[in-house]
Amino acid sequence: MNKSELVDAIAADSGLSKADAQRAVSSFVTVVGDALKKDDRVALVGFGSFSITKRAERKGRNPQTGKEITIKAKNVVKFKPGSDLDSKVN
Numbered sequence: 001m002n003k004s005e006l007v008d009a010i011a012a013d014s015g016l017s018k019a020d021a022q023r024a025v026s027s028f029v030t031v032v033g034d035a036l037k038k039d040d041r042v043a044l045v046g047f048g049s050f051s052i053t054k055r056a057e058r059k060g061r062n063p064q065t066g067k068e069i070t071i072k073a074k075n076v077v078k079f080k081p082g083s084d085l086d087s088k089v090n
Contacts, residue, residue, distance in 0.1 A: 036077060046084035053078050 001009070003025065011021035035042050036052050043049040057073040081089075 044082070046082045048079055048081040048085055051078050051080070052076070 007018060007021045007025050010016065010025065011018045014021065016024070032042050032050055036050060039052055041049055041051045052075050055074050055076050058071050060069050060071045061067065062069055
């Protein structure tokens with residue numbers, strides 16, 4: 001499901017117009033992104049939680065040349081599903 005399909009599904013399920021559903025989805029993405037940028041954790045009970053983990057600098061290899069390279073440290077978004085979401089999938 002892509003973003004436009006998600007907007008259509010939310011509009012159909014909630015009775016919102018597609019424009020309102022589009023604004024809601026865009027707002028959700030923005031707010032979660034801003035919170036994670038501040039190193040906050042976003043938890044939605046039953047759905048799951050978004051958090052940031054820090055990945056350390058490490059050594060790697062260029063697959064074409066075999067030459068060793070340094071991969072820079074970076075922040076990575078992590079999602080842990082909640083129990084309700086987990087039980088729907090399994």
